[in-house]
Each structure stands twice: as C-alpha cells, then as structure tokens.
Amino acid sequence: MKPVMPHAQLDWDDQGRPRSRVFDDVYFSDQSGLDETRYVFLEQNRLAERFAALPAGGRLVIGETGFGTGLNFLCAWQLFEQHAVAGARLHFVSVEKFPLSPVDLQRALALWPDLKHLSDQLLKHYVAIHQGFQRMMLDNGRVTLTLLIGDALEQLPQLDGQIDAWFLDGFAPAKNPEMWTAELFAELARLAAPGSTISTFTSTGWVRRLLNAAGFKMKRTPGIGHKWEILRGEFTGWPEDAPLPTPEKPWFARPAPLAGERHALVIGAGLAGCATASSLAARGWQVSLLERHAAVAQEASGNPQGVLYLKLSAHGTALSQLIVSGFGYTRRLLETLQRGTDWDDCGVLQLAFNEKERERQAQLAAAFPEDLLQWLDQPEAQVRAGIGLAHGGLYYPEGGWVHPPALCQAQSAQPGITLLTHQDVVELRKVDGQWQAFDGDRMIATAPVVVMAGAAEIKRFAQSAELPLKRIRGQITRLPQTTQSQALATVVCAEGYVAPARLGEHTLGASFDFNNDDLTPTIAEHLGNLAMLEEISSDLVSRLHIEEQEPERLEGRAAFRCTSPDYLPIVGPLADRKAFDQTYAVLSKDARQVPDIVCPWLDGLYVNSGHGSRGLITAPLSGELLAAWLDDEPLPLPRSVAQACHPNRFALRRLIRGQ
Ligand SMILES: Cc1cc2nc3c(=O)[nH]c(=O)nc-3n(C[C@H](O)[C@H](O)[C@H](O)COP(=O)(O)OP(=O)(O)OC[C@H]3O[C@@H](n4cnc5c(N)ncnc54)[C@H](O)[C@@H]3O)c2cc1C
Ligand SMILES: C[S@@+](CC[C@H](N)C(=O)[O-])C[C@H]1O[C@@H](n2cnc3c(N)ncnc32)[C@H](O)[C@@H]1O
Numbered sequence: 169m170k171p172v173m174p175h176a177q178l179d180w181d182d183q184g185r186p187r188s189r190v191f192d193d194v195y196f197s198d199q200s201g202l203d204e205t206r207y208v209f210l211e212q213n214r215l216a217e218r219f220a221a222l223p224a225g226g227r228l229v230i231g232e233t234g235f236g237t238g239l240n241f242l243c244a245w246q247l248f249e250q251h252a253v254a255g256a257r258l259h260f261v262s263v264e265k266f267p268l269s270p271v272d273l274q275r276a277l278a279l280w281p282d283l284k285h286l287s288d289q290l291l292k293h294y295v296a297i298h299q300g301f302q303r304m305m306l307d308n309g310r311v312t313l314t315l316l317i318g319d320a321l322e323q324l325p326q327l328d329g330q331i332d333a334w335f336l337d338g339f340a341p342a343k344n345p346e347m348w349t350a351e352l353f354a355e356l357a358r359l360a361a362p363g364s365t366i367s368t369f370t371s372t373g374w375v376r377r378l379l380n381a382a383g384f385k386m387k388r389t390p391g392i393g394h395k396w397e398i399l400r401g402e403f404t405g406w407p408e409d410a411p412l413p414t415p416e417k418p419w420f421a422r423p424a425p426l427a428g429e430r431h432a433l434v435i436g437a438g439l440a441g442c443a444t445a446s447s448l449a450a451r452g453w454q455v456s457l458l459e460r461h462a463a464v465a466q467e468a469s470g471n472p473q474g475v476l477y478l479k480l481s482a483h484g485t486a487l488s489q490l491i492v493s494g495f496g497y498t499r500r501l502l503e504t505l506q507r508g509t510d511w512d513d514c515g516v517l518q519l520a521f522n523e524k525e526r527e528r529q530a531q532l533a534a535a536f537p538e539d540l541l542q543w544l545d546q547p548e549a550q551v552r553a554g555i556g557l558a559h560g561g562l563y564y565p566e567g568g569w570v571h572p573p574a575l576c577q578a579q580s581a582q583p584g585i586t587l588l589t590h591q592d593v594v595e596l597r598k599v600d601g602q603w604q605a606f607d608g609d610r611m612i613a614t615a616p617v618v619v620m621a622g623a624a625e626i627k628r629f630a631q632s633a634e635l636p637l638k639r640i641r642g643q644i645t646r647l648p649q650t651t652q653s654q655a656l657a658t659v660v661c662a663e664g665y666v667a668p669a670r671l672g673e674h675t676l677g678a679s680f681d682f683n684n685d686d687l688t689p690t691i692a693e694h695l696g697n698l699a700m701l702e703e704i705s706s707d708l709v710s711r712l713h714i715e716e717q718e719p720e721r722l723e724g725r726a727a728f729r730c731t732s733p734d735y736l737p738i739v740g741p742l743a744d745r746k747a748f749d750q751t752y753a754v755l756s757k758d759a760r761q762v763p764d765i766v767c768p769w770l771d772g773l774y775v776n777s778g779h780g781s782r783g784l785i786t787a788p789l790s791g792e793l794l795a796a797w798l799d800d801e802p803l804p805l806p807r808s809v810a811q812a813c814h815p816n817r818f819a820l821r822r823l824i825r826g827q
Contacts, residue, residue, distance in 0.1 A: 176267065183198070184275070184279060185198060199394065204369065209240050209244070209337070210244060215228075219248050223256070227257040227259055229331050229802060233334075233336050234262070237276040242287055245307075246282075246283060246286060261313075261329065277290070277291065290306065297315060300323075300489050301314060302496045314804060320338070327802060327807070330360070330364075332365070334356055335367065365401070366384050366402070376388070376399055382407065384404070386400070422797065423797075425800050426771065430454065431455075431615040432455050433605055434619045434621055435620050436458070436621035438623065440737075443791030444790070445580055446582055448794075449584035450582070456586050458591040458605060459590075464576040465577070468727040470725065471572060474569065474570050475516060475661065476564075476570060476784055478492070478495055479782070482535035487736055497789040497804070498570075498575075509671065514659060516563070517561050517562070518561050519560075519662045520559050539565070541563065542565070543560065543561075544561060546558070552658055553705075557704075558705070558706075571670060593607060594608060594628065601771075601772075617773075618774070619775070620775050621775075624637045632742060632775060632815075634745050636733050637732060638730070638731050638732075639685075640681070640731055642677070642680060643693040645693075646673050646723045647673065649674060652712075664676065664678065664700030676697050689726050730779065731781075737786050737787070739778075740774065742775055742815050743819070757826075775815050
C-alpha cells in the first residue's frame with residue numbers, strides 16, 4: 169500500500185486563512201496572526217533584546233513544535249534582521265509531522281505582504297522536504313532552518329543540540345493532546361540550554377503543570393485577542409525527582425569547544441572540502457582551503473555531470489536517512505546555481521532492469537511518498553524519458569544532474585575562504601595548540617583547526633592512517649549530443665547512468681575498477697560504459713549513432729571514488745587511535761561498558777571523507793555536520809545517523825570484536 173501523502177490537508181476560510189482538516193483547528197489566530205505570533209512567541213521569549221545582545225559570531229537557537237506555515241519562523245527572522253548585528257546568526261529548529269505542500273505554503277504566506285522578502289526566500293528553498301532532518305540555509309547562511317519532518321516524539325529524541333528559546337505551537341491541547349505530553353516536555357527539557365525560555369498561546373492548567381514538572385518554571389501572563397491568558401517560562405534545571413537523561417557515550421560526545429581564533433585549514437578542494445569551507449565561512453570562520461592542483465574539483469568532483477542518484481532502503485537505515493536528508497540539502501543549494509549549465513532538475517529514472525531490482529523498487533514504492541519517488545510502468549517511463557526503454561522503473565521527479573565543479577566553485581568562492589592552490593600537504597604537526605600543514609620541510613599554513621577532506625589521500629597523514637578508506641577507480645564517457653538524442657528528457661540509470669546533454673555532451677557513467685591505479689582513460693572501460701548504455705536503452709544507442717563511433721576516439725575521464733567498508737561517509741572529530749584503544753580497552757571484554765572517561769580527541773582535527781559514489785548527495789550536508797560539530801550547534805542529522813558517520817565507529821567496532 170502506498171504511504172499516505174504526509175502533507176497537511178487544509179481548508180481555506182473566506183479570508184483565505186488555512187485550517188487543518190485533520191485537527192479541526194487554525195494555524196494562526198483568526199484575528200491577527202502576526203500580532204499574536206509577535207506577542208506570544210517573540211515578546212514572551214524577550215527575543216528583541218536577546219537578538220540585540222548577540223555579539224558578532226554569536227547565535228541564538230529557537231526550537232518550535234509545529235512549523236505549520238512558518239509564520240512564527242518568519243516573524244522571528246524579521247525581528248532578528250531588525251535587531252541583530254551583522255555577524256550574528258539565527259538557527260531555527262522546528263518539528264512538523266504534516267508539512268504544507270509548496271503550493272499551500274505559498275498560498276498561506278501570501279497573506280503577509282509585510283514578510284514577503286523573507287517568505288520568498290523560504291519558498292524558493294522549500295523543495296525536497298521529505299521525512300527526517302531537512303536543513304536549509306537562508307540569507308546567505310546567516311539564518312539556518314532545520315526542519316524535523318515527522319512526529320515530534322520520534323524526531324526530537326534524535327536531535328543533538330541546545331535550544332535557547334522554545335515556541336510551543338502544536339494546535340490546541342484539547343484538539344491535539346499528543347503535542348502536549350510529559351514525554352515530549354522531557355525532550356524539550358533535555359534539549360534546553362541553561363536559562364532557556366519557553367512560551368505558548370495556551371494557558372491550560374494541565375499543560376502548565378506538566379511543563380513545571382519537566383523543569384520549566386511557568387507563569388500565566390495576560391493574553392492577546394481572544395486569549396485571556398497565555399504561558400511563559402524559563403528552564404530552571406532538570407527536575408530532581410526524574411532520572412537524568414542518558415549522557416552521550418564518550419566516544420560520540422562533543423569535544424570541548426575550542427577557544428580562540430576561528431581559523432581552519434581545509435585540505436582538499438573537492439565537493440567535501442568546498443562544502444566544509446562554505447559551511448564554516450557562513451558561520452564567520454576564516455578558512456584556508458588547501459588544494460594540490462591548480463583549481464578546485466580536479467579529481468573525483470571534476471566530472472562534467474554527476475547524478476543525484478538516491479539508492480534508498482525501505483528499512484530506514486542510517487544510510488537511507490542520510491541520503492534523504494542529503495538529497496534535500498543539495499537540492500536546495502542548487503536553487504542558487506544556474507539551471508541548464510550548472511545543474512538540471514530533469515528527474516532521474518532508475519530502471520527495473522532485472523527481477524531483483526524490480527522487487528527492490530516495489531518495496532521502495534510502497535515505503536516512500538510519491539513526491540519523492542513514483543513507480544512508472546514501461547510505457548509511462550518511455551514517455552517520461554523521451555526515448556525507447558525496455559523496462560519501467562522508479563522515477564525521482566526532484567532528481568537530476570549536477571556539474572560538480574560548478575557547485576565546488578560556488579561554495580569555495582564565498583567571503584572568508586582563501587583558496588591556496590598547488591599546495592600538497594604531506595604532514596600535519598601540532599605545535600602549541602596549532603596544527604601546522606607541511607609540504608616536505610616547508611610549512612604551508614597553520615591554524616587551530618584542520619579538516620581533512622582529501623578523499624582517500626587522508627590516509628597519508630599519521631593521524632588518520634588507520635581509517636579504512638579504499639579507492640575505486642571510475643571512468644565516464646563523454647558522448648556528443650545528436651539531433652535525435654535531444655529527446656532524452658531525464659537521467660536514466662540501470663547499472664550505469666546517462667544524462668541529458670549539458671553544453672552539447674551527454675555523460676555516460678561509470679565503470680568500477682578496484683585494481684587499477686592509473687587514471688589514463690581506457691578503451692576497455694569506454695566499451696564497458698557503452699555496454700551499460702545498451703542495457704539502459706538500445707533506442708538511445710541508435711539515437712547517439714554509437715555504431716559510428718570509433719572506440720579509440722571516445723573521450724572521457726577517470727578518477728578515484730573513496731569508500732568506507734559500510735558505505736557511509738566518515739565525518740566528524742578524530743581521536744588519537746592508540747590512546748582510544750587504551751582508554752576504552754575494557755570494551756574488548758565487555759561491549760556494554762561505558763567508561764566515564766573523556767575521549768582522547770586530537771583537538772581541532774576533523775575528517776570529511778568517504779563519499780563513495782554519491783558525494784553530490786552526502787558531501788554538502790557533511791559540511792554542515794562538520795560545522796555543527798565545530799561550532800557546537802544542533803546537528804543537521806539525527807544523532808544515530810551522525811554516529812553512523814562518526815570516525816570513531818571503526819575503532820569502536822574493532823575493540824568490541826576484540827581485535
Ligand atoms: C567516475 C565517477 C563517477 C561518479 N558519479 C557520481 C554521480 O553520478 N553522483 C554522485 O553523487 N557522485 C558520483 N561520484 C562520486 C563523487 O564524485 C565523489 O563522491 C565526490 O566527488 C567526492 O568528493 P571529495 O571532495 O571527497 O573527493 P575529491 O573530489 O577527490 O577531492 C579531494 C581533493 O583533495 C585534494 N587533495 C587530496 N589530498 C591532498 C593533500 N594532501 N593536499 C592537498 N590537496 C589534497 C585532491 O587533489 C582533490 O582535489 C562519481 C565518482 C567517479 C570517480
Ligand atoms: C498551529 S500549527 C503551527 C503553526 C505554525 N507555528 C505557524 O507559524 O504557522 C500546529 C502544527 O503542528 C503540527 N503537528 C501536529 N501534531 C504533530 C506531531 N505529533 N508532531 C509534529 N508536528 C505535529 C501540525 O501539522 C501543524 O502544522
């Protein structure tokens with residue numbers, strides 16, 4: 169059975185205001201939504217003065233239950249814009265089980281012309297909003313919105329972060345008691361920063377008592393409109409009679425924040441390095457981006473076209489969650505690039521080219537909603553792709569292709585990033601709290617933080633030599649467009665992939681070779697790619713006049729992918745491997761032990777690597793993940809997914825297996 173579309177089901181009143189059909193309640197006050205939002209949420213949390221007090225480089229994190237139309241978010245953003253200094257940042261985290269469809273959101277936000285300059289930005293980025301954590305960067309990175317799409321009680325326990333001000337806005341308690349439970353309030357308390365404030369439009373007695381019991385000191389305060397009273401409060405500490413929340417295991421806990429200069433060296437200017445540099449620069453860091461070649465995106469990230477290919481699992485694995493979140497994040501980033509040359513959202517069709525793939529696709533079609541993927545039978549698939557096909561398959565309407573160098577260039581060109589080319593870092597040394605990058609005897613650069621983003625080359629550094637990264641050579645073939653091949657309207661994938669032409673050329677990819685270290689393109693692999701094209705569509709083979717192509721004249725390029733044994737990227741802080749083994753040696757005897765000992769971090773050393781065959785989807789969000797680790801911000805991924813990507817996972821597994 170197809171999952172129900174999770175979008176909000178709305179009715180619109182004669183004033184054009186939305187009302188939830190399921191909850192039979194309004195999204196905002198029918199008198200003046202704006203005044204009510206400003207009074208209940210902004211004033212009661214004293215946001216104007218708190219925004220004004222933020223220093224440059226400071227930030228305030230707001231958490232909300234019920235994103236709805238985003239009105240509260242936009243009002244908070246507007247106030248932030250009015251009061252905060254240029255270098256301050258706003259981070260808004262909101263949970264939403266039934267997100268509005270883009271069309272409904274546009275209709276609802278049209279009610280507030282006052283907020284148009286902000287709602288236009290939100291609407292532009294409101295694409296690929298699917299289940300799980302969905303992050304978007306607004307106002308050139310000054311404002312971060314992290315939407316947790318799903319039930320509040322499933323999503324909030326996965327949030328790793330600290331909230332400075334809570335907005336409770338989950339419909340009236342009588343109509344939606346699930347959003348006002350002791351269990352949920354315990355999560356708000358777990359996430360509350362010291363001195364966190366909280367407010368809500370309701371004054372219901374049992375809500376107030378439950379919030380008090382969770383550690384929020386609540387007060388009734390005069391209401392607005394037809395609300396006689398509302399509630400405001402402050403977090404005064406975890407209640408004494410409640411068991412403390414389980415602390416994070418020390419090997420996944422956050423390293424102590426680094427004081428002092430916010431300067432990072434990022435080594436490697438592919439998708440991972442450029443994304444890391446961009447996420448740090450957006451937060452006011454000075455970044456030196458070190459690259460051994462003459463420009464960004466010269467290795468794996470240098471193909472003319474890569475595909476936004478979602479290899480999902482119907483079982484909600486960490487990898488599948490990462491893919492849905494990463495896809496959304498990349499898709500929204502692309503909205504700021506040039507359609508047609510930098511990327512295109514032409515859709516991606518994955519053919520059910522054998523029985524096993526067909527079964528897998530049937531499971532996926534049952535597990536995911538239609539705005540993410542749809543099953544098309546063979547005639548429908550042909551119409552969609554514009555070419556003859558032997559099979560139906562799964563169609564991803566929001567997918568497409570990307571010119572990865574364009575993304576790297578855009579991300580690395582941001583203010584705060586200095587690109588240092590022809591810098592081949594061979595060694596990292598730590599002296600007086602500073603990491604020094606050496607090219608032989610010459611020190612190239614120094615900073616308190618280093619992010620290693622050089623794909624499998626990071627194994628050359630003593631500190632990361634034991635990370636289990638492997639290189640897999642891959643080659644793409646460039647095929648000139650023909651009049652007939654212009655009909656290709658979507659990316660089509662089977663074992664390989666082919667994209668609609670960019671600047672007169674189709675990219676056909678990609679071979680896998682585990683044993684070849686040479687990057688000169690080979691004819692054998694071009695022929696292998698052409699065999700994959702035949703599997704995709706013999707009609708496209710004739711449209712491209714492949715029979716007229718002389719194999720030795722085929723053009724393409726080869727590069728190394730970099731993969732980890734569990735196919736998840738490696739993103740996060742790095743520990744001293746030997747000290748790690750000693751510190752947690754007891755785990756090799758009893759895997760359930762959690763020694764209360766701080767992890768022996770290599771302070772300031774971080775990794776962003778292992779993006780395998782899907783760097784377009786995982787690398788940009790991994791930049792955000794790293795910046796969140798470094799700046800002590802809410803993570804852009806569920807805790808379990810961030811842990812599944814953590815560099816410590818391998819050392820931990822080996823200890824537990826007693827090796
Ligand atoms: C043939 C092929 C096809 C692919 N197709 C797709 C696709 O369709 N969709 C998709 O999502 N992904 C695809 N990928 C995977 C994707 O390209 C990678 O996941 C992604 O490019 C990895 O980015 P990265 O920044 O980690 O590595 P890279 O792009 O390899 O960047 C690493 C950079 O670090 C530099 N560097 C390394 N060590 C040092 C050092 N010590 N000092 C200075 N600089 C250093 C390198 O010069 C390089 O520029 C494909 C990969 C290949 C090879
Ligand atoms: C009053 S509306 C929020 C209004 C919103 N803050 C705004 O500015 O427009 C309440 C929201 O809570 C969402 N919601 C209801 N139950 C939920 C649950 N269990 N988990 C997450 N969200 C939920 C609804 O879908 C709805 O969008």
